[in-house]
Amino acid sequence: MPKLTIVDIAKLAGVSPSTVSLVMNKRPGISEETRKRVLDVIERMNFAPSQSARSQILKSSQTIAVLFNMNSHPLEHLFQESLNKSILRYCTEREYNLVFVACSFGDDSAPVALPNILRSRGVDGVVSYGYVPVSVITGLQDLELPYLLLDSHQLPNHCMSLRVDYYGAARMAMKHLTDNGHTQIAYIGSNFPPLYSQQTFEGYRSALEEMNIVVPLSWIQMQSKDSDGEDSAEKQMQAILQSGAMPTAVFCAADIYAIGAIRALKQAGLRVPSDVSVIGIDDILISSYIDPPLTTVRIDTSRLANQGCDMLFASIDAGTPNTVHEEFSDFTLAVRSTVRSLK
Amino acid sequence: MPKLTIVDIAKLAGVSPSTVSLVMNKRPGISEETRKRVLDVIERMNFAPSQSARSQILKSSQTIAVLFNMNSHPLEHLFQESLNKSILRYCTEREYNLVFVACSFGDDSAPVALPNILRSRGVDGVVSYGYVPVSVITGLQDLELPYLLLDSHQLPNHCMSLRVDYYGAARMAMKHLTDNGHTQIAYIGSNFPPLYSQQTFEGYRSALEEMNIVVPLSWIQMQSKDSDGEDSAEKQMQAILQSGAMPTAVFCAADIYAIGAIRALKQAGLRVPSDVSVIGIDDILISSYIDPPLTTVRIDTSRLANQGCDMLFASIDAGTPNTVHEEFSDFTLAVRSTVRSLK
DNA sequence: TAAAAATATTCAAACGTTTTAATAGAATCT
DNA sequence: AGATTCTATTAAAACGTTTGAATATTTTTA
Numbered sequence: 001m002p003k004l005t006i007v008d009i010a011k012l013a014g015v016s017p018s019t020v021s022l023v024m025n026k027r028p029g030i031s032e033e034t035r036k037r038v039l040d041v042i043e044r045m046n047f048a049p050s051q052s053a054r055s056q057i058l059k060s061s062q063t064i065a066v067l068f069n070m071n072s073h074p075l076e077h078l079f080q081e082s083l084n085k086s087i088l089r090y091c092t093e094r095e096y097n098l099v100f101v102a103c104s105f106g107d108d109s110a111p112v113a114l115p116n117i118l119r120s121r122g123v124d125g126v127v128s129y130g131y132v133p134v135s136v137i138t139g140l141q142d143l144e145l146p147y148l149l150l151d152s153h154q155l156p157n158h159c160m161s162l163r164v165d166y167y168g169a170a171r172m173a174m175k176h177l178t179d180n181g182h183t184q185i186a187y188i189g190s191n192f193p194p195l196y197s198q199q200t201f202e203g204y205r206s207a208l209e210e211m212n213i214v215v216p217l218s219w220i221q222m223q224s225k226d227s228d229g230e231d232s233a234e235k236q237m238q239a240i241l242q243s244g245a246m247p248t249a250v251f252c253a254a255d256i257y258a259i260g261a262i263r264a265l266k267q268a269g270l271r272v273p274s275d276v277s278v279i280g281i282d283d284i285l286i287s288s289y290i291d292p293p294l295t296t297v298r299i300d301t302s303r304l305a306n307q308g309c310d311m312l313f314a315s316i317d318a319g320t321p322n323t324v325h326e327e328f329s330d331f332t333l334a335v336r337s338t339v340r341s342l343k
Numbered sequence: 344m345p346k347l348t349i350v351d352i353a354k355l356a357g358v359s360p361s362t363v364s365l366v367m368n369k370r371p372g373i374s375e376e377t378r379k380r381v382l383d384v385i386e387r388m389n390f391a392p393s394q395s396a397r398s399q400i401l402k403s404s405q406t407i408a409v410l411f412n413m414n415s416h417p418l419e420h421l422f423q424e425s426l427n428k429s430i431l432r433y434c435t436e437r438e439y440n441l442v443f444v445a446c447s448f449g450d451d452s453a454p455v456a457l458p459n460i461l462r463s464r465g466v467d468g469v470v471s472y473g474y475v476p477v478s479v480i481t482g483l484q485d486l487e488l489p490y491l492l493l494d495s496h497q498l499p500n501h502c503m504s505l506r507v508d509y510y511g512a513a514r515m516a517m518k519h520l521t522d523n524g525h526t527q528i529a530y531i532g533s534n535f536p537p538l539y540s541q542q543t544f545e546g547y548r549s550a551l552e553e554m555n556i557v558v559p560l561s562w563i564q565m566q567s568k569d570s571d572g573e574d575s576a577e578k579q580m581q582a583i584l585q586s587g588a589m590p591t592a593v594f595c596a597a598d599i600y601a602i603g604a605i606r607a608l609k610q611a612g613l614r615v616p617s618d619v620s621v622i623g624i625d626d627i628l629i630s631s632y633i634d635p636p637l638t639t640v641r642i643d644t645s646r647l648a649n650q651g652c653d654m655l656f657a658s659i660d661a662g663t664p665n666t667v668h669e670e671f672s673d674f675t676l677a678v679r680s681t682v683r684s685l686k
Numbered sequence: 687t688a689a690a691a692a693t694a695t696t697c698a699a700a701c702g703t704t705t706t707a708a709t710a711g712a713a714t715c716t
Numbered sequence: 717a718g719a720t721t722c723t724a725t726t727a728a729a730a731c732g733t734t735t736g737a738a739t740a741t742t743t744t745t746a
Contacts, residue, residue: 003702005701005702005703006702006703006704007702007703015725015726016725016726016727017702017703017704017726018704018705018725018726018727018728019724019725019726021703021704021705022704022705022725025704029723029724029725030724030725031723031724031725034724034725046462048459048462048463049463049702049703050399050463050465050701050702050703051395051404051460051463051464051465051703052394052395052396052397052398052399052404052465052701052702052703053395053399053701053702053703053704053731054702054703054704055395055703055731056393056395056396056399056701056702056703056704056730056731056732056733057702057703057704057705057730057731058703058704058731059731061394061395063442068431070428070431070432074628075628077424077428078628081420081424084443085413085420088411088413088443088445089413089445092444092445092458097442097444097460097464098442098443099406099440099441099442099443100427100431100441100442100443101435101440102431102432102435115435116391117394117440119389119391120391120392120393120394121394121395121440122393122394122395259632285417285418285421285629286628286629286632289602289629289632289633290632290633290634291633291634346732348731348732348733349732349733349734350732350733358695358696359695359696359697360696360732360733360734361695361696361697361698361734361735362694362695362696364733364734364735365695365734365735368734372693372694372695373694373695374693374694374695377694377695392732392733393731393732393733394733395731395732395733396701396731396732396733396734397732397733397734398701398733399700399701399702399703399731399732399733399734400700400701400732400733400734400735401701401733401734402701
């Protein structure tokens with residue numbers, strides 16, 4: 001059947017196409033009577049206006065693009081997929097659509113060709129997660145689009161960012177350990193991305209310092225940039241165990257690391273938490289399913305996504321790119337079974 | 344800056360807009376010389392044609408919609424998110440975009456209002472996962488769009504479906520158990536969706552029958568439709584344990600159930616697999632992270648998605664909805680640590 | 687070398703909306 | 717009652733492509 005157009009509706013309602021358009025867009029200056037008549041026809045005919053025809057005029061496609069890195073570890077996706085869901089909900093609410101754009105973020109040096117879609121689709125805004133190559137950020141900048149870095153792991157120049165306060169999260173984790181009497185605390189983290197690395201480590205360091213605790217240097221384990229989070233953490237934990245001195249607890253800068261650390265501990269014949277306590281950050285889906293269930297600092301992804309979307313749509317509504325930077329620090333302690341009280 | 348259009352490019356290349364269009368669409372009848380000249384300008388100017396203007400003419404938006412049920416259990420999403428990723432890869436390859444449509448699939452009786460996007464966007468095809476209310480299927484049918492039910496749990500009438508051969512998967516799981524000397528095998532599954540339920544159970548039943556094994560009825564545990572997979576499985580396992588007779592192994596119709604079952608076993612002070620073996624179906628992400636790592640029948644989601652996309656795009660390319668039904672049976676045994684050999 | 691055929695390019699209409707300016711009609715003011 | 721304002725409606729242009737028909741150019745054929 002030939003697809004219905006606005007002029008079909010107009011004919012059926014006995015008005016001009018313009019009137020139908022005005023009604024659909026809830027514009028003022030239409031008599032209550034004709035408005036109702038038009039809406040009736042639309043309802044009855046099940047009419048939906050052509051999005052492409054609209055976009056062409058409006059220069060807005062009611063679409064948000066989400067950059068999705070196809071290159072990362074499955075566990076890393078867990079946190080992002082959780083964000084995806086909340087963003088989808090938010091956008092649906094606002095009658096925006098979400099398109100996912102597959103990207104391959106390699107290393108920083110190789111510029112990433114931004115998929116054409118961002119330009120040809122006329123998306124209204126862009127979201128990306130975590131660490132993003134600078135070439136992407138500058139590329140987006142040229143498009144002059146509202147662009148939000150969510151859970152941003154770097155200091156962006158020309159776009160919006162919502163950064164998780166990993167320092168605060170680390171402090172919360174450390175506080176839980178020290179509150180439970182731990183002082184001999186090892187650290188498993190990474191040296192990349194720099195900002196994230198610095199924040200988590202500083203949380204660890206300052207907490208120890210404030211309590212005048214000193215630990216062996218071998219307890220501080222930093223993954224290098226391109227190591228595999230989970231497996232490397234396993235090796236890092238082994239290194240700690242072989243260092244001679246034995247910590248009572250390990251603070252992991254991410255749940256992924258905690259998973260590797262626990263695996264190493266088990267393999268070494270140690271029990272968690274009776275022999276060694278472990279705590280992480282994030283609370284990814286898997287964390288409550290491992291054995292023992294991981295005690296961790298939960299980052300509320302739903303609120304994180306909402307706050308981010310608020311920023312993004314503020315910029316979209318204003319009709320201009322923005323460069324606001326905000327920080328997110330809505331943490332709660334997910335107390336499960338990997339931290340033992342020494343008191 | 345004013346956005347570039349095809350006529351800007353035409354001017355710069357010294358040709359007409361039509362020529363530019365022909366070049367971009369790789370149409371024949373353009374001299375090699377002008378083709379190169381035009382492409383040069385496009386490249387240099389970084390030109391991307393307006394998707395909305397194109398769609399309007401072509402009546403194709405180069406877009407696939409994925410129906411995403413916001414109502415389901417996080418663990419159930421795991422399998423689907425794995426499919427998402429593969430579909431995204433496939434579509435990107437073909438220069439199609441993926442838009443995710445949030446749906447709330449409740450029960451079958453309440454009709455689901457299909458989001459307007461499916462009609463106004465002019466999507467070229469639709470994919471949904473798992474069990475879908477019939478109202479959705481009939482709704483999609485009216486749109487006369489290529490529509491694929493992926494990992495379909497029902498017998499569709501008017502759309503394409505790619506069904507996983509859960510009977511075969513169940514047989515593979517059962518074979519692994521019996522090969523390892525198990526005969527006293529309990530069953531944890533569900534009675535919904537009917538087709539899925541029937542297939543997995545039939546795999547279980549026929550395997551036992553062929554070996555002339557009989558088991559107590561209390562070992563056959565069917566979840567009801569709206570119970571929560573994971574937690575119900577835990578209760579089902581408890582019921583089996585309290586039934587008096589003790590199985591040496593439990594076949595779970597899905598990994599989610601296996602996770603609940605293992606939890607119950609542990610809580611009862613039993614060890615997996617020394618006391619009771621457990622096997623599942625799916626191999627969701629989490630299965631290799633639980634303790635002990637779950638032995639399960641892996642369904643290769645990447646191939647499943649590819650086969651599905653092949654079907655979908657065959658229909659799209661043919662320009663007409665299709666009603667092909669295929670079955671997927673690419674299983675491999677993921678042997679991990681929850682099945683003990685009795686031999 | 688004129689006509690025919692083949693090749694390369696362009697014209698102009700079409701796609702289905704939104705929107706500005708114009709029009710018609712009703713209500714208000716002097 | 718004529719002029720003015722206000723309200724409701726519409727005509728027509730615009731958005732940026734694609735495409736079938738038309739034109740211009742070159743090559744082949746007779």
